[in-house]
Amino acid sequence: AQSVAQPEDQVNVAEGNPLTVKCTYSVSGNPYLFWYVQYPNRGLQFLLKYITGDNLVKGSYGFEAEFNKSQTSFHLKKPSALVSDSALYFCAVRETGGATNKLIFGTGTLLAVQP
Amino acid sequence: DVKVTQSSRYLVKRTGEKVFLECVQDMDHENMFWYRQDPGLGLRLIYFSYDVKMKEKGDIPEGYSVSREKKERFSLILESASTNQTSMYLCASRASGRSYEQYFGPGTRLTVT
Numbered sequence: 001a002q003s004v005a006q007p008e009d010q011v012n013v014a015e016g017n018p019l020t021v022k023c024t025y026s027v028s029g030n031p032y033l034f035w036y037v038q039y040p041n042r043g044l045q046f047l048l049k050y051i052t053g054d055n056l057v058k059g060s061y062g063f064e065a066e067f068n069k070s071q072t073s074f075h076l077k078k079p080s081a082l083v084s085d086s087a088l089y090f091c092a093v094r095e096t097g098g099a100t101n102k103l104i105f106g107t108g109t110l111l112a113v114q115p
Numbered sequence: 116d117v118k119v120t121q122s123s124r125y126l127v128k129r130t131g132e133k134v135f136l137e138c139v140q141d142m143d144h145e146n147m148f149w150y151r152q153d154p155g156l157g158l159r160l161i162y163f164s165y166d167v168k169m170k171e172k173g174d175i176p177e178g179y180s181v182s183r184e185k186k187e188r189f190s191l192i193l194e195s196a197s198t199n200q201t202s203m204y205l206c207a208s209r210a211s212g213r214s215y216e217q218y219f220g221p222g223t224r225l226t227v228t
Contacts, residue, residue, distance in 0.1 A: 009155075032215055043119070043205055043219035044158075051213070090157065094215050101215055102148075102173070107157035 002027045006106035021076040023091030032094035033074040119220035134193040138206030145211045147189035152203040196227045
């Protein structure tokens with residue numbers, strides 16, 4: 001079955017330190033991968049995507065993600081965390097093999113940045 | 116910018132009531148989606164629609180139905196609300212083609228008592 005895993009329910013990091021939010025996936029064929037962010041009581045906002053090309057993808061708010069095909073991972077990164085980055089982060093992958101192109105979402109990782 | 120709006124931010128209904136959640140998008144997107152979000156479970160797809168009057172079941176359609184009479188509007192209907200349908204409901208839309216990212220509304224937090 002196609003799936004996305006976010007192994008950490010919560011990530012804690014001090015402001016100014018680098019952050020990583022992990023994501024691994026399982027799909028057949030070439031993956032289309034996405035990161036979304038959700039602030040409290042809000043909908044999801046699109047951060048970045050990987051479809052093809054450079055393995056390092058840059059997105060909104062200084063975030064980037066690294067696609068690693070051999071490890072089937074798509075980790076979200078930021079060189080220097082801000083308190084305002086504290087939010088819930090979702091990884092998603094496009095379902096392959098069907099006509100609907102649905103997204104499969106992970107369970108989310110809560111990022112807490114301490115001042 | 117894509118704008119997806121949902122009719123209510125917060126809603127409280129009684130068990131057995133019929134509930135309508137409305138979603139409107141202003142970017143002429145063909146595809147629209149309804150999800151529910153629960154802690155520890157992430158987002159689960161209830162229904163989606165890829166064209167007017169077309170609908171497909173998602174992963175958890177039981178207890179729900181949908182309606183899409185106009186391209187910009189996608190409604191989620193709880194025929195007889197139950198307490199286990201208390202959740203955050205998120206609507207999303209997406210253009211056809213290779214731009215697969217979805218754009219989300221602000222969500223409706225539904226409480227069924």
